[in-house]
Amino acid sequence: MSSLTIDKLKFKAVKIKEYGIGFIQVKLSEDQVMNFYTDQIPKFSNVESPHNHQRHFKSQVLHGTIYENVYQVDQNGDQVAYCGCGNTDKEINSKFSILGNYNKIYKANDIYFRNKSIFHSVYADNDTVTLVTKMGKDKHDAIVLSDKIEHMESKLTIEELWDIVENILNRINVPDII
Secondary structure, eight states, X not given: OOBOOHHHHHHHOSEEEEETTTEEEEEEEXXXXXXXXXXXXXXXXXXXXXXXXXXXXXXXXXXXXXXXXXXXXXXXXXXXXXXXXXXXXXXXXXXXXXXXXXXXXXXXXOEEEEOTTOEEEEEEOTTEEEEEXXXXXXXXXXXXXXXXXXXXXXXXXXXXXXXXXXXXXXXXXXXXXX
């Protein structure tokens, strides 16, 4: 299989955005994104808060390693929660408690599925690349479990984000499956 090139990725891309927890997301369509985990962007936190998602999704590790914590959560607790729906300053009425968790490790070529109601958090080795496909059209507000929500204004321009992604693609072999 051939390697993904920056030219093809830019041609397919709808948007590029940095997340302050260590990855750059390239949106390919309403249902598909590529995440590039890198230590080349500033972080507001080294730890991702437990959260769920708006839609079910499938994640395929194209290169590197993803470490996932999956949480058992109860809606009766004292953990503050925020809406992860674009307005992350909005505290929601319910409080949660984390009853337990288990850990999973995914390496290149692994695929995992996550139900939108399941709470999880992930971190990845530097230069890990994933292809995430959202499944189903039924959406709900995502929930983030955290004592506070931190924001980080992007310090990098779109051109700088593309340069970082290009450097990653030049260092590693990412299969061209888009």
